[in-house]
Amino acid sequence: MRFALKVALRYLGSNPLQSGLLLLGVALAVVAFVFITALIQGLALFLIAQTTGQISHINLEPPTRVARILVDGTTLTERPVSSGQRLQIRHWQRALAIIAREPDVIAARPIITGNVFLLRGEAAATVSVQGLRPDELDAISSISSKIIAGRPRIGGGEILIGARLAEDLGLRLGRPVTLRSDRGGQRLFSIAGIYETGIGSLDERVAIMSLESARPLFDLPTGVTAIEIKLSDPNLAVDLATQLGQQTNLKATPWQEKNRSLQSALTAQGRTGMLIQSFALISIIIGVSSALLLSSYRRRAEIGIMRSFGVSRGFVMVIFVAQGVMIGAIGAGLGCGLGFFFVSQLASIKDATGAQILPVAPFEGGYAAAFILTTLGAALASILPARAAASIDPLEAIQQ
Amino acid sequence: MSVMVAKDIVKSFTNGDEITRVLKGVDLSLDAGEVVALEGPSGSGKSTLLSILGLLLTPTSGSLILDGQSLIGLNEKTVSAIRNARLGFVFQFHHLLPDFSALENVAFPAAAPAGGISSQMKVRAAMLLERVGLADRRDFRPSRLSGGQKQRVAIARALMNKPLLVLADEPTGNLDRESSDQVLALMREINASEGTTFLICTHDRSVAGRCDRRIHMLDGKVERVG
Numbered sequence: 001m002r003f004a005l006k007v008a009l010r011y012l013g014s015n016p017l018q019s020g021l022l023l024l025g026v027a028l029a030v031v032a033f034v035f036i037t038a039l040i041q042g043l044a045l046f047l048i049a050q051t052t053g054q055i056s057h058i059n060l061e062p063p064t065r066v067a068r069i070l071v072d073g074t075t076l077t078e079r080p081v082s083s084g085q086r087l088q089i090r091h092w093q094r095a096l097a098i099i100a101r102e103p104d105v106i107a108a109r110p111i112i113t114g115n116v117f118l119l120r121g122e123a124a125a126t127v128s129v130q131g132l133r134p135d136e137l138d139a140i141s142s143i144s145s146k147i148i149a150g151r152p153r154i155g156g157g158e159i160l161i162g163a164r165l166a167e168d169l170g171l172r173l174g175r176p177v178t179l180r181s182d183r184g185g186q187r188l189f190s191i192a193g194i195y196e197t198g199i200g201s202l203d204e205r206v207a208i209m210s211l212e213s214a215r216p217l218f219d220l221p222t223g224v225t226a227i228e229i230k231l232s233d234p235n236l237a238v239d240l241a242t243q244l245g246q247q248t249n250l251k252a253t254p255w256q257e258k259n260r261s262l263q264s265a266l267t268a269q270g271r272t273g274m275l276i277q278s279f280a281l282i283s284i285i286i287g288v289s290s291a292l293l294l295s296s297y298r299r300r301a302e303i304g305i306m307r308s309f310g311v312s313r314g315f316v317m318v319i320f321v322a323q324g325v326m327i328g329a330i331g332a333g334l335g336c337g338l339g340f341f342f343v344s345q346l347a348s349i350k351d352a353t354g355a356q357i358l359p360v361a362p363f364e365g366g367y368a369a370a371f372i373l374t375t376l377g378a379a380l381a382s383i384l385p386a387r388a389a390a391s392i393d394p395l396e397a398i399q400q
Numbered sequence: 401m402s403v404m405v406a407k408d409i410v411k412s413f414t415n416g417d418e419i420t421r422v423l424k425g426v427d428l429s430l431d432a433g434e435v436v437a438l439e440g441p442s443g444s445g446k447s448t449l450l451s452i453l454g455l456l457l458t459p460t461s462g463s464l465i466l467d468g469q470s471l472i473g474l475n476e477k478t479v480s481a482i483r484n485a486r487l488g489f490v491f492q493f494h495h496l497l498p499d500f501s502a503l504e505n506v507a508f509p510a511a512a513p514a515g516g517i518s519s520q521m522k523v524r525a526a527m528l529l530e531r532v533g534l535a536d537r538r539d540f541r542p543s544r545l546s547g548g549q550k551q552r553v554a555i556a557r558a559l560m561n562k563p564l565l566v567l568a569d570e571p572t573g574n575l576d577r578e579s580s581d582q583v584l585a586l587m588r589e590i591n592a593s594e595g596t597t598f599l600i601c602t603h604d605r606s607v608a609g610r611c612d613r614r615i616h617m618l619d620g621k622v623e624r625v626g
Contacts, residue, residue, distance in 0.1 A: 003516045010499040305495035308456060309509040309557070310484020312477065395456040398491055 004315050008322035011295065022291045023331045026284050030335020030374055031342055033280040034365040038343040040273035041364035044266050048234060051262055052255055054141040054199060056228035057237045059258075060095060060250040062087040086183070088223030095227055095248045104231050104240060109136040110224035112214040118207065119178040123169050127161075127207045129179070131214025140228050143195055143208065149173055150193030154210045158192035162203035166194045179207070185217040277366075284374055285381040288327055292320055292385035296392075303389050304397025313390040320389050324382025325375060332374035336367045402465075403564050403597045404430040404453060409462035411448055422448045423459070424620040430565065433595040435588065437608035440617035447569060449617070450601045454487055454567045455479050467564055484509055488558030488566035488596075492573040494550040496542040496557075502529060503538040506556045521560075528556035532586055548579025555586060559596065568600045572607055584610055 012019045064087075089095060092110045099108045112131035117124050134154050138144050144152040148163060150173045159179075161171060171177065173191055180186040189209065196203055215221055227250075231237060237254035245252030256263055296303070303316055344362040351357055411423040422445045430436055440446045451457040452464070455471060464471040466486060474482070483489075496505045504517065506525040511517040517525075529538050532552035534545075542550055551571060558566050568587070572580035584607055587598055600611060608614050616623045 001515055003511050003514070006516070014499045301495055302497050305489075305491075305497070306508070306512070307480075308454070308483065308489050310480045310482070310487075311509075311512045312480050315512055395451050398493075398495060 001318060004318035005322050008319045008326060011299070011319065012323055012326060018291070019327075022287065022327055023334060025287050026327060026331025026374065026378065027335035027338055029280045029284045029287075030332050030370050031339040033277050033370045033374075034336060034339025034367065035343055035346075035360070036273050036276045036280070037366035037370070038339075038360045038362060038364055039358065040269055041366070042347075042359040042361035043269065045361055045364070046359035047262060047266065051259055052234040054197070055255055055258075056140045057231045057234050057255045058229040058241045058244065059253045060089070060099075060227040060229065060244065060248060061225070061253070062089050063249070063251050086218060086220060086225075088220055088225055089227065089250060090223045092224045092227060095250060098247050099227070099229060099244060102240065102244070104233060104236050105229055106232050107136070107139040107228075107230040109133065109139045109228050110211065110226075111228055112211060112218055112220055112225050114181060114183075114214070114218045114225065116179040116181045116207070116217060118165075118169070119180060120169050120171060120175070125165065125169055125205070127165065127179070127205050129181075129214055129217065130206060130208045131211045131218075132208060133211050137208070140230050141197070143197070146195040146197045147193045148196045150191065152195075153192040154208055154213075156210070157187070157189050157213065158209070159189045159213075160193045160195055160208040161191055162206055163194055163196040164200070164204040165207070166191070168204070179217060181217045181219075183217070183219045185219060187213070187217060189213070281373055281377050284328070284331075285377045287381075288324055288378045289381035289384055291327075292323060292382050293388060295323070296320060296385045296389035299389070300392055300397045303392045304394040307392065307394035308398060316390040316392075317386040320386035321379060321382045324378045324380075324386075328375040328378025328381075329371070331378070332371040335374070336365070336370055339365055339370070340367070401432050402429050403432045403467060404428075404599075405463075405465045406449075406453065407463045409449065409452060409464070410460045411445075411452060411457070412460045422620055423452070426462070426617075426620070426622055428453075428615065428622060430597055430599055432564075432597055433591065434612045435591050435598040435600065437611035437614045438599055438601040438617065439603070439605075439608050439614055440623075442603075444617040445620040446601050446617050450567050450569050450599065453565075453599065454489060455483050481513075484513060485561055486564050488561070488563035490551070490554050490558050490566060490568040490571045492570035494542070494547075494554040496550055496553055498542050501539045501541055502534060502545065502553045505542070505553055506560055509557060509560045525556070525560060528559055529553070531590065532556045533582075546579075548575050548582060551575060551579070551583050552586060555583065555590075559590060559594070562594070563596065565597045565599065568598060570602060571600060572602070572604060580604070580607070 096108055099105055109132060114129055116127055116129050118127040132154065137152060137154060143160065152160065154160060171191055173194065175191050176188050177191065178186060178188055231240065234255060238256060241252040241254040306316065340362060343360045343365055346358050346360050347356055347362050349357045406426060406428040409423050409426040410421065412419050412421045426449055438446045438450065448457065452459050497508065500508065503522065503525050506528055507517045507521045510521045526538060529535055532555055534549055534552055537545060537549060545553065572583050575583060588610065590596055591598055600607065602608055613625065615625050
């Protein structure tokens with residue numbers, strides 16, 4: 001075995017130009033593999049970060065009212081059971097205590113949400129209210145840093161509104177506005193700050209106020225409508241949502257459920273990447289196989305003479321498979337190195353705003369997979385030439 | 401004592417419906433320590449016989465015994481092992497491995513089954529190279545050796561595993577007279593010192609004349625033994 005490896009090494013070294021070109025071909029295919037992997041992973045990370053950076057990763061809400069079958073005289077009817085009260089989490093402090101035990105939770109805040117009419121003179125608009133504890137304003141996404149006018153204050157009768165809403169209704173800082181809820185609650189507020197997040201739905205129709213200010217508007221003296229949770233790793237959301245749902249008896253929704261289109265896009269993107277990676281691997285296999293087949297043909301007489309003095313078919317097989325493995329391993333190593341350098345350079349190119357031109361992730365290039373798959377692929381590719389070489393008839397080869 | 405005994409060897413080749421009988425019942429016996437010339441015109445079947453004796457070709461019928469062991473009906477692995485350990489080959493063209501030095505070429509038949517060139521192998525290969533007058537060329541690759549030197553390396557390689565029988569197919573066919581004489585003298589010298597049996601297939605009467613015995617073939621049969 002050791003001697004067969006030595007022979008394989010000599011064969012590869014005997015024609016440095018041919019071996020060099022073969023290694024370069026394998027390395028370039030690996031660079032393509034690494035680039036595609038880094039790009040797809042980078043794109044996925046970018047999209048997930050963009051999406052999850054601004055939203056809560058798990059939402060805990062009161063369980064939906066269950067429809068029950070009721071007997072109404074002689075007929076059966078299906079009606080939701082309702083107490084006539086708004087859905088709410090009454091014991092949210094208890095739920096927060098349970099959530100706080102989870103080490104992967106970095107923030108959890110109670111929130112009251114609901115729709116109101118914002119009235120300003122003759123103008124009116126439907127606005128979605130978020131009632132938060134003032135010190136948790138930036139717990140899920142940073143609003144303070146997005147303030148373009150005024151201050152990020154939501155204590156007392158002060159609210160924050162989005163820039164588009166302010167523009168649409170001609171609202172300015174300090175101006176009084178009236179908010180009226182569907183529960184009949186009505187209150188006068190003063191605009192303390194105007195924010196611009198770049199997210200249309202937030203900038204166009206959301207008003208942020210304190211939790212205490214939201215209570216009378218929505219007739220929720222003690223409860224909240226939801227608990228928002230932020231995790232250190234958004235990928236844990238599905239598992240943790242199931243767990244927290246069971247522990248709190250609340251309806252837990254991970255962010256993925258509300259962003260199914262993103263998941264579908266990422267899956268489709270991943271499949272496309274896999275297809276391109278497969279093509280890269282196939283090109284490696286074809287390249288290595290054809291080069292070794294050529295080599296086995298060129299060395300027919302040598303193999304014939306080896307066989308004539310009793311070298312086994314297995315020994316000849318090992319010589320060629322070892323060449324395939326060496327080409328694969330060295331080419332893959334070279335390709336991984338070149339690929340990392342290439343994607344690192346790409347990652348460092350930024351536009352005027354400081355954002356990457358291509359969202360490649362240099363450390364997510366699938367280097368281990370590229371190395372293992374390329375080496376295995378090259379080993380597989382060498383089997384056909386190895387069999388061809390091992391089956392050479394020594395007499396025929398010597399007489400040529 | 402006979403090293404190799406072949407009895408009633410027949411070899412036929414089939415090409416479609418056409419059957420060509422190249423060997424038509426050859427009987428032959430080689431004694432230990434003799435140098436025998438196998439002569440005959442082209443097409444007389446001497447190369448085919450040599451290939452059968454070297455286990456590179458299977459006879460259609462007949463028996464073949466090497467040092468008391470029947471060589472008929474053996475599997476590929478055993479045949480390879482016998483070729484490696486008990487037979488040596490020298491061909492008209494040297495067929496040295498171009499990517500290995502003279503010493504490595506000589507040691508190759510021992511190194512391949514053992515998995516590497518041991519220090520004992522190196523010593524024997526160096527000794528053989530010295531015997532064939534190429535001690536100072538041991539690290540040279542074949543491309544730096546002359547035709548005669550290459551053939552001498554091939555002889556040293558054939559002797560590496562101390563074979564019972566060396567089969568040489570026109571070993572001087574590609575050499576000039578001087579190199580040819582050197583190669584033949586070398587074979588005789590090794591025969592004398594190590595007692596190795598040689599069967600030399602040749603067209604050259606002067607080569608045949610320097611052998612202990614001459615077997616003349618004609619039309620697939622042994623015509624006469626002299």
